[in-house]
Amino acid sequence: MTNPQLTRFDPHDPAGIDDLLSDDEKAVRDSVREMCERRINPFVADWFERGEIDDIRGLAKELGSLGVLGMHLDGYGCAGMSAVDYGLACLELEAADSGIRSLVSVQGSLAMFAIWRWGRKAHKDEWLPKMAAGEVIGCFGLTEPDHGSDPGSMRTRARRDGDDWVLDGRKMWITNGSVADVAVVWAQTGDGIRGFVVPTDTPGFSAPIIQHKQSLRASVTSELVLDDVRLPSTALLPEARGLKGPLSCLDEARYGIVWGALGAARSSLDCAIAYAGERTQFGRPIAAYQLTQAKLVDMSLEYIKGLLLALHLGRRKDSGLARPEQVSMGKLNNVRESLDICRAARTILGANGVSLEYPVIRHMNNLESVLTYEGTVEMHTLILGQAITGHPAFH
Template sequence: MPAPALPPFDPRDPLGLDDLLSPEEKAVRDTVRRWAADRILPHIAEWYERGELPGIRELARELGALGALGMQLKGHGCAGASAVQYGLVCLELEAADSGVRSLVSVQGSLAMYAIHRFGSDEQRERWLPGMAKGETIGCFGLTEPDHGSDPGGMRTYAKRDGGDWVLTGRKMWITNGSVAGVAVVWARTDEGIRGFLVPAGSPGFSAPEIRHKWSLRASVTSELVLDEVRLPADAVLPGASGLRGPLSCLNHARYGIVWGALGAARASFEAALDYACAREQFGRPIGGFQLTQAKLADMALELHKGILLAHHLGRRMDAGTLRPEQVSFGKLNNVREAIGICRTARTILGANGISLEYPVMRHATNLESVLTYEGTVEMHQLVLGKALTGVDAFR
């Protein structure tokens, strides 16, 4: 019998990774890709240049209608999607821009996840349905001006005053902060670190926006200021005590980054591939030169190895077997390789690579922030080093 005909080679899916996805997963991916192509890509260069994300509340409601907000959570209006579906959504959103993916990650994987996992039934019912629809935006206040990688050193403090809590402190680099209807704020107490739900408009609470950024420019980034903010007893998240609470939220968000960073890398790789096939120098397309082909081959290798890694971690999360160290493995590798892909793509585009007419430099600068938040390179190296050796080198 003759051998069956092989499928054609697809330069944009050289390993045939689409075969790993179910029809439902492809449908989710394609829906978000079309939305991003219609709502984000025509405007993102201008938004990035202006340093703003206009219409963020409308975008949040549209993302809610897509089921993208808190999509892995179950109940209270959340979609209950799989980890792989959520990962594909993160990839497609970040292929448009990291700022849009950050909006979704902070809303779902940090703020909503914290309420869903650690909140009371009353807190879940009060906040989650509106957040799932995008009617209420949330933020997550953990990082402080002097405490990033070491959240255990936080200075924000909550003290009891009768039946109330009074919070004082500052949080820094908070995505969605200035537009959030509720902030999940972590603070030290006499009983250890606790999480609090701080509604916008609470007396003493403000969220001034951080300007003059050269990365994540199409994103709302804020400081949170808590000046003796008085909250009722039911503002505390009853299920979270100690650092385990916020760190579990960060691990959930890191998983989305494992996928999302590859969206930025894919967009940059595809821009470089198209450019190399069209741009002529010395009488031929630059894609016909050996050095350019070597760059494209190496970029494709790292991009699609990263997608395989993300897919594997997603299947493990869906099976309930994904460990935090494995998420660190993915975050460390995929963001680092994504930045390398963007930088190599820029060299193929030459001087055009720094223009906002192409997405490459925008993605490269965004990924500098992605490399840092939810755990720096060094922190994830130490997480893996401890897992490999059994020796804690953090202190």
Template sequence: MKSSPVHPFDLLAVDGLLTEEEREIRRTVRTMGERELRPYVAEWFESGEIPARELARKLGELGVLGMHLEGYGCAGTSAVSYGLACLELEAVDSGLRSLVSVQGSLAMYAMWQHGSEEQKREWLPGMAAGEKIGCFGLTEPDAGSDPGAMRTAAKRDGSDWVLNGTKMWITNGSVADVAVVWARTDDGVRGFVVPTDSPGFSAPEIKRKLSLRASVTSELVLEDVRLPAGAMLPGARGLSGPLGCLNEARFGIVFGSLGAARDCLETAISYARDRTVFGRSLASYQLTQQKLADMALELGKGMLLALHLGRLKDAGELSAEQVSVGKLNNVREAIEIARQCRTVLGANGVTLEYPVMRHANNLESVLTYEGTSEVHTLVVGKALTGEAAFR
């Protein structure tokens, strides 16, 4: 007997947990994504190129750049609303959500939280509007999961700072107008606001990627980059500064990864209902239904976890280890959903005619950046045992 299908999120009545404002923000971002991003994203992925500046302006007009920050042209929305926007953007492509995350939760947040009033006024309004693009330089070729091993250094020269070093895997790097760069100083790790037209600064783009192809990824090379004293972020000292920014970005991933998973599952369900195998729809077979049911269960659980963490963040009660729980679980389950959905689509699943393999490839990067699954496992392990297993 056939009946009307239920959307995976409807199984757990997720919409009833959202406010009307949150649902409206979600609808607005989804509509823009479907109309102005999805029709082109497969082509961007295939070519490995995106119209970054045009996209930044569109996303600025939409109001999602730094949307969870207050003032300076930012919307000041709730954390849950920001999470839902990340979910809808990543339902189109992880690279597009990465552009928004790096702009708002890393570069803008670093200035908003740790910057001087002059730095905020100079950069944040233009970045919120998408007229200026930012990037965040922490990871280095030999310092990924261990940022304390960074080699980039800033030395005093009179009242100026002189920066030397290399950063790696930097989203938005070669299209950015400003970079927030973290460097060793005699006073510990400090952050610097670096205009990308500064002499000695270059950002060669990283090519030949098999993941996040609809995203700009670059090196940052700093060769005797001279900055005035006012370029340093006054409110950040030590690794707590950049790590706090990373927690902001990780929170967006907790929601965003579910967007990729949802798009894969919606695609697989639609495909299974339409595909005829041995005279029956693929969706009518028990093995297919077991896959779909298991994936819907994990997707729903991930969404409930994301919403709970979002409510904690809005209440000012979200801890770093809780963010690690969210990132660890939701990305791990999202990539498994993408892989299982590919099996439902069979050979069609490996083409760009469907989004599933593109999402799966992207999630391989999401699994690694903003803290690998191994690192988040150890964060959770430390919280449970009180023992640090990093070294």
């Protein structure tokens, strides 16, 4: 007997996951999607090809007006929305481009979260409202040229000189660095690793842009150079001691990636479905051939499983139950599977798959970076391995 309430099968939501979202969550998703379709999608392939975003400060202000900068934080002009809301926003932003989602993630989950969680009230009052509005851009200086997965071995130093702090060192692969107004910088001190709020107009601070990237080209990526950067004692983040401070920020950013990577996968999957229905070979659309259907089914299944995992982690995070190991699970699985989805989509498009006329190769190249930033496959595997077995295997 046919159920009269049974909805039509939707190839873009084959498992009916939309039914698990509230109307408010769908409204957040739809508003971000609309903004991306209007403000980013028509231009992003050109930005990627040129390696430059037109009017990035204007774009940041529009993202601020939309409410997505620090949207999961409370107070100080932040939207105070749920983890699921933030995840859905990240998915839509990365469906446009990983570089745009990176801009938002670094601003909100790294720079703003560090100040919001670990900063002085004066830091929060000074920086967070302007950052939430997109009037001020932030960056997060942790990774170094020789120390990525091992931040505890960083060489950047902060020493006391009277009442001041003086910072010396280098940071590498820093999103937003060359356009940032404020940097959260982590450094070794006599009291362990500490964080500092560094206005980028401080003498001795510079941020040369990194050129010749073949991934995340629609994103500003920089080196941070700190040569005798003198800061007042109040620049110190007082509550952050040791690696707990920066790692707490990375957990926030990794959670956004759990959702964001799926946006790149969805965009590539949708493109492959449409292309397979239009491209004819031997008198039939290639969607009518078994091998193409097998690829599309496998891609859809992995996307669905990743989305269910992301939503589950979002609900746990909103309940205060999400553990860092669980976020590692989501980051490891969803980026790896999203990259495989993009690679499979590329094969369906054939030679057209390498053209920027289609989004697939751009997403595929971007995810090669997302795969290794905020924790490599190896590091997240070892985090989960230790959690499952009780034995650390990092050394």
